[in-house]
Amino acid sequence: MDAxxxxxxxxxxxxxxxxLPDFIVPLLxxxxxxxxxxxxxxxxxAKLAERVDQYETYSEMCCEKIGFGLEDIxxxxxxxxxxx
Numbered sequence: 001m002d003a004x005x006x007x008x009x010x011x012x013x014x015x016x017x018x019x020l021p022d023f024i025v026p027l028l029x030x031x032x033x034x035x036x037x038x039x040x041x042x043x044x045x046a047k048l049a050e051r052v053d054q055y056e057t058y059s060e061m062c063c064e065k066i067g068f069g070l071e072d073i074x075x076x077x078x079x080x081x082x083x084x
Contacts, residue, residue, distance in 0.1 A: 003045040007032040010053040
């Protein structure tokens with residue numbers, strides 16, 4: 001499974017079973033469904049998939065960070081130059 005397929009899988013899983021907000025799904029799917037636009041940046045797409053997979057709504061609410069939050073996901077999307 002390549003990074004784009006993995007991203008598609010984790011976005012669907014986190015959206016359906018987790019708490020991934022609706023508003024970020026189109027941005028993530030823009031990356032997952034257009035691998036030709038992100039050729040050569042597969043490592044960054046894999047990093048994005050990992051952050052989505054380990055998404056936690058309250059990742060920064062306690063004294064230690066658990067998982068990744070929306071800020072982490074947005075930062076990676078910024079690196080990929082994906083905007084609303």
